[in-house]
Amino acid sequence: MAMRSGFREIVYLFLLVLLISSLQLLRFVLQKPLPQGVLTHAQMVLDLQVLQQQLNDYSAFVVLEPDRLKLLSQRIKQVSARYPQSIPLNRFNTEVRKLVCLLDDPGASISAWPMATALLPLSLQQMQQQWLALDNDGKPLDLSRPFLSHIDGLPIRLWLQAASSMAVPRQPLAPLLQQLQVLRQELGLRDKTTVTLTLTGDNIDAVNVELPVRNNLTGKRPPAISQWQWLDTATELFRFGDLNRLESDRQLQRDFQKALQAKTLILDMRQSSGFSPMLLQLLAKGRQYPATQPMGYARYRRSSQLRSDFLSPLGFVPLNHFQLFPPISAILNSQQQPELSQWYARPPIIAPKDVAPATTQQLVLLVGAGCRNECEWLAYYAKGWRKTLLIGEHTSGDMGRKHEFRLPASEMTVSISASLMYDQYGNLLSGQGTAPDLQLALPQTLPWPKLLQALRQHFTTTAKVE
Template structure:
């Protein structure tokens, strides 16, 4: 095993008749191109000091004469999880995994994993819901391996959980990673909550499965809940139609006594929902609100004019510090923030641009909502979802409730490799919260922790929403019963 690329010791697989092969020389050229991309454009590798050049050298040293593109993609997927970048991954890498899927899904309650049928939302065994082992190997070993492949050692706990739950369905592939033999059945050891009673169950493995089922079956409907509590469901950060409907959805909620903004499982995407919603909670006297700052690793030959316009787009809406067209009050607000700004990580000078920033301000004519706001959050929010949550965190009248978010922000770009066609998504921006804290590897912490219960995963209840509704009615954070 190579100490700089321990993932090379893993069991690969025969790509089959549908696989594509490149020569050793072509694969080496692709890996050298990836090395140069990381060196010149990647934003976070210096934050973790991973010796990626040695790791890539070890990968090159083990290349056969004919290289499976699927296997090369898988090795690159494992490599980039060590870069401290929670966006880093090979695009569509899971589509190349070998067959063999579990017919059950995994949910989590109080750090205990339980198995259920995702089609019926029923437990495999109601008397013994929790998973002790799969194929004789303790479940934590499966979860740990899935987390290493999908997220790596520097990712937040929330990120590792969110991505692992999907990969755990690919039992056939993970068996090879864990050194377990193929078998037509999956053997589960199940136990009760106290681990006093257990049973063994074998279920047949499926060649393929529909893995698109939502992990948490939440409603997407907004409206007024009992007790005159408003409920606004932000189910996605990538749905422009939802962002366009924010004003219409807020109209019946303006006179409620409190508002619940539900951003659980909202994923990532753009900042359109944030831009449409947040001005409802601002007043003109607030002035410009700088909620996110970042520095970019741009191509060395990019002109100043190109840098100014580079992130001035709908999905980012970030502005450059030296843009001569900046409004004077926004420029002043940025300089005031930077004067006392202490980033968690000091980026290497000379490798990054000057600062970009995200800014929000009150919108003339938009009604001001001045009652308590509760923002629901969980491990299913990341990237634009992280930006959404960090913007609300610490704002007046706002309480964040739930579990920590994914933790990723980086203006990620898919870089194609020239011979294999593999596309590697990497962050090119070092992004910080207004507090100076990083997103990647940490995520946004709630003000009040609440986690989903088993019955929520099964679609029987929504205990978090019910508890926060009770809290909102009482007007006292923490009075959730």
């Protein structure tokens, strides 16, 4: 019996579909796989979508400037169009970093820098509008030409612009300028195993120096924990890293209680983070007037994933625990931002029952952009204390609790501020930071004899004025 025409067409159609499927499978089999460390366009788009959604839902700084979301969306589209086939993972890391920096969030961070194979073989230190080129010992590469004017033939200005696009507010640019390979990609320069540095000085011709690039950073890392050091018979130095250690480390508590008896106490807070309030409470006794009103306020970004106790680890309680002064209550109520939670309050540093005699100790705080979390509160309040001096650089204003998420394809971890902090008057503190009394770029190794001499002169002068 002859095959019916309709059945024959179905068989032919099935064979055609099978042939097309086989050809497609063969194409995937024969297609050259992407090298390791590269994302496909689809993977990149997926990560960018997750990034945009997370920033939209959890970033507290977006609430302050809603137009940032529009700019973020535009930049994400540009990145997606710039890499239509694939993107190296290192390059994607840089692009994500630039996108997150659009928030102006000092607490924003990416899991790690790109795996750079070329780092600048020197350290840089800003001096007004110029940059000192220093060797591993902190000495100028060329005493007569101490300043760096060009890298690979391009003015330092262009390198600073490229580094600034990846910097959160008040982040020091010197460490970013070390990322030679990353910045070369930003500026469209080819990778090579050497770098050309142009050194200049006053009334002298510039000179070009070619040096091999450095593969790994060899500089000393700042101490991770507190270090106690005698500077002279009347002066003690404490270097603080993780402030949370003060809560549980009994020996550290005993050591610090002894340091509180010194005539002059210097606290190096340039790399201090953590949310323990113990240090602020110990230092405030005898320096801070007791109060019944909150020392500060906070709100977090409304989200189904953030519970009402989101701020309790930072010491904040619901506002109804306090009877606020009417002017403060009016200021808080006037800030109507439905994207943020209700107000929370942080109890006063010193309650009336804990009043202590005025201290005679002279206190010096060394601060900078690495002073974060609880250190920011300490810097803000210490600036109003008697016999207290803040030295260093402007803090960044990183005070809020973070929201952390992971991008599925690249497996990068991103952290952003999900809350905002305010002072006792209802003024925004997050992102503002605190300016020191003496603005000074402090090297990691400080010239203590000169610094101590300057401090003695300062405190002697202020004592006469008082």
